[in-house]
Amino acid sequence: MPHYYIWTIGCQMNKAESERLGSLFEQHGYQAATTAEQADVIVLNSCVVRQSAENRVINKLHSLKPLKKLHPGITLALTGCLVDSQIDELKRNYPHVDHFFKPGEHPAWLETAGWQQTLPRHPSPAAFVPIMQGCNNFCAYCIVPYRRGREMSRPLAEISSEVREMALSGTREITLLGQNVDSYGQDLPDRPDLAGLLGELNAVEGLARLRFLTNHPKDMSTRLIEAVARLDKVCEQIYLPVQAGSNDILNLMRRGYTVEHYRQLISEIRHKIPQVALSTDVIVGFPTESEAQFRQTFDLLSEMRFDTVHVAAYSPRPGTLAARKFEDDIPTAEKKRRLNMIEQIQEKIATEINARLLGKTVEVLIETRKKGKWQGRTRSNKLVFFSGRDNHPGQLVNIRIEQTSPWSLQGSLN
Numbered sequence: 090m091p092h093y094y095i096w097t098i099g100c101q102m103n104k105a106e107s108e109r110l111g112s113l114f115e116q117h118g119y120q121a122a123t124t125a126e127q128a129d130v131i132v133l134n135s136c137v138v139r140q141s142a143e144n145r146v147i148n149k150l151h152s153l154k155p156l157k158k159l160h161p162g163i164t165l166a167l168t169g170c171l172v173d174s175q176i177d178e179l180k181r182n183y184p185h186v187d188h189f190f191k192p193g194e195h196p197a198w199l200e201t202a203g204w205q206q207t208l209p210r211h212p213s214p215a216a217f218v219p220i221m222q223g224c225n226n227f228c229a230y231c232i233v234p235y236r237r238g239r240e241m242s243r244p245l246a247e248i249s250s251e252v253r254e255m256a257l258s259g260t261r262e263i264t265l266l267g268q269n270v271d272s273y274g275q276d277l278p279d280r281p282d283l284a285g286l287l288g289e290l291n292a293v294e295g296l297a298r299l300r301f302l303t304n305h306p307k308d309m310s311t312r313l314i315e316a317v318a319r320l321d322k323v324c325e326q327i328y329l330p331v332q333a334g335s336n337d338i339l340n341l342m343r344r345g346y347t348v349e350h351y352r353q354l355i356s357e358i359r360h361k362i363p364q365v366a367l368s369t370d371v372i373v374g375f376p377t378e379s380e381a382q383f384r385q386t387f388d389l390l391s392e393m394r395f396d397t398v399h400v401a402a403y404s405p406r407p408g409t410l411a412a413r414k415f416e417d418d419i420p421t422a423e424k425k426r427r428l429n430m431i432e433q434i435q436e437k438i439a440t441e442i443n444a445r446l447l448g449k450t451v452e453v454l455i456e457t458r459k460k461g462k463w464q465g466r467t468r469s470n471k472l473v474f475f476s477g478r479d480n481h482p483g484q485l486v487n488i489r490i491e492q493t494s495p496w497s498l499q500g501s502l503n
């Protein structure tokens with residue numbers, strides 16, 4: 090039996106696409122290999138969002154050269170964000186790679202063999218469904234629009250039928266994915282939107298929960314907020330990257346909104362969805378960011394009290410506007426100091442938010458079992474561990490929380 094091996098780094102979108110690709114191989118009689126050395130087909134699913142990620146992909150590509158030389162019959166393919174419009178250059182740089190295909194594209198080299206696009210074969214209880222590719226925003230620091238291209242939404246009917254099939258085969262929770270889900274459908278003839286899509290999917294039998302990410306403060310609509318508040322399967326959780334607490338820095342980042350607009354959005358969300366859990370992203374050390382401007386970010390996070398904050402130190406990505414236009418003038422040690430300050434304040438906030446769940450009973454969707462404990466998530470996306478004998482992945486259980494930390498909760502069946 091032939092074997093395949095898929096190596097993936099990067100975002101949930103890459104993971105979802107690798108999962109699909111794995112299913113495609115399995116439906117054509119391939120078996121998953123645990124190492125590249127055991128495989129007949131190797132696919133690298135790349136990420137370039139940070140220089141460190143791109144370096145890891147390049148190292149991986151180089152590390153596979155001897156294997157390909159030893160066994161020229163192995164098929165080696167590269168996908169993900171490293172594959173942009175410069176495929177000829179990639180071919181020149183990596184002649185040992187047989188096929189290149191863009192993220193989200195059905196690989197043409199498999200199509201010629203009559204292979205069709207497919208759904209994950211063994212969908213997990215909580216699965217990801219890409220609803221669109223690409224981004225039109227061109228934030229100054231971000232390479233994604235250059236690599237993933239302009240926004241291309243999948244038709245609503247196609248997503249809906251895919252989700253129905255996944256629900257039939259056991260998936261209970263779906264997270265809809267896109268770089269900017271708030272502009273879902275804008276490029277389609279009948280211009281559906283995310284609120285409409287959620288309304289349609291909320292009616293899917295067997296499905297218990299719906300989530301979506303990532304939102305953009307510039308594009309998020311009241312209609313979407315009200316859909317989250319109204320639809321019973323849509324979880325009370327919103328991921329809304331702010332990136333900076335200074336209008337001047339937001340302007341340099343080309344984010345297209347002000348801190349005042351962001352604040353107003355959060356207040357509308359909290360008013361309409363009282364139990365909402367909020368997550369955000371921030372970048373520290375963007376070119377020219379002064380101590381006072383950094384403080385504005387720090388103060389905004391302290392005031393907003395997010396459930397989760399993903400913080401990154403700015404690093405220039407060649408090809409982006411920021412890399413072309415600005416000097417990377419904040420020293421690494423200073424970026425680290427700012428990053429640590431954000432991490433520390435966020436740890437304190439998350440500790441306090443999660444401690445409020447002590448003694449409460451929460452609904453958990455069981456996803457997997459690890460080290461003798463069941464692991465699942467609440468509707469607000471908090472990780473919960475508990476012990477139990479007769480449980481199974483995909484089950485919804487009520488758990489009484491007995492221990493909390495900034496990152497997870499522990500409890501027992503209620």
Ligand code: SF4
Pocket residue numbers: 224225226227228231232233234268269305
């Ligand atoms: S919205 Fe901005 S940060 Fe997000 S993918 Fe698009 S360009 Fe990148």
